[in-house]
Amino acid sequence: MADDLFGCFAYATQSGFRAFELSVGKEFWTTTKSRWLFGIDYGRTDPRALREIAERPNTEVKIFDGTFVVARPGFAPRRDFHAKVTMLLNSKTKVQGIVLGSGNFSNNGLRRSIEAGSSIIAKNKADIDQHIKSVRSVFDELWKSASPLDAVAASYEERLADLIGERDTARPTKAAASTKGFWIEAGYVTKNRGPDKPGNQIFAPNGFRKFFGLKKSKGSSTNIGAITFTTEVGPKVTKNYRENDNGMEKMTLPMPEEHGFGVYDGKVLVFKQDGKDFMLTAMELEDFELVYGHRILNVQKMSGGRRFGGLI
Incomplete structure (x- = not known):
């Protein structure tokens, strides 16, 4: 088993972090030394994912x-960083491995999308020299010249928030239709279903129930x-919608892994009325912006920074 990992990805999302950690288990961080080289080209990487990874041990x-x-304006790079490669090492046996693929460090890239990839295990020096050494040497050089996360994280978070805010203020506040x-x-x-399963409950701002046509409970x-959800994968599911003791509202969603979503973390949840039910989709932020x-209408922000709004 590898005890040293070097992962290089064009971008990272919260869903990718959660999917990875659910797959390897939290003990991975204490038993494996890991380095991570990410790109922030065009602002596609979620800074919260970077923070989550950096907070883990080793x-x-x-x-x-x-x-x-x-x-740079719009975080435009002078040379795109488009890598999707992971290198592994067992420091005792000296066995090395490499995984090359087309998927990024997102739930879609790691689990859901149709991707192509290849893995190689090299058990002796000849195999390492032939299949791994040249790749590792290139990315080791890129690592040496890369910026530590602490040197850019605060600026990236601030400028990305400003960029998103500029887009939001330019959007309409009233619907023409x-x-x-x-x-x-x-x-x-939150991992409300235990540490080895993706969560299916989120907090919504007080009054979000109105979108579903629900009224505040009496007494x-x-x-x-209750809300009945339809999804593109799996049967209809009816879940409770509750008030929470923190002044917010708690929405229970369909089990993400049973309805084609993998995880909800870091995604944008879209609801469309489907008769008396609500059609639910969960999308990465970049995909949501494209579609x-x-x-997007009347963007509002919760105290923790999460956004919500309508669609026309």
Whole structure:
């Protein structure tokens, strides 16, 4: 088993971090030394994913050409960092491995999308020299010149938030026609189903129930109502919608792994009325912007920074 990992990816998302950790288990971080080289080209990488990885033990995170890219308009790189490669080493046996693929460090790239890849295990010096040494040497050199995460993280978070804010303020606050749906950023999803399963409960702002046509419960009951979800994968599911003791509302969602979502972490949840039910999709932020960016309405922000709004 490898005890040293060097992962290089063009971008990272919260869903990728959660999918990876669920797959390897939290003990991975204490038993494996890991280095991570990510790109932030065009602002595609979620800074929260970088922070999550960097907070784990035995890890070091760097950003390819980070000092330059973080200062560029729109985070445009001078040379795209498009790698998707992981190198592994067992320090006792000296066996090395390499995984080359097309998938990025996102749930889609790691689990859901149709990707292509190859893995090689080299058990002796001849195999290592032939199949791994040249690749590792290139990325070791890139690592040496890359920017430590701490050197660019704060600026990246601030400038990315400003960029997103500029887009949001340019969007309409009133619909010219009836709204077609609504959305909310899931953010970090608590592991309400245990440490080895993806969570399926998120907090919504007080009053979010109105999007579902629900009214505040009377009396001491915390149950507001029930929502029936339809999804592209799996049967209809009815879940409770409740008030929470922190002044927010708690939404229970379909089991993500049973409905083609993998995880909800870091994704944008989109709801569209389907008769009396609600059609649910969960998308990476970049995909959401591509599909719905021109239809986003009345963007609002929760105290923790997560956004929500309508769709026209």
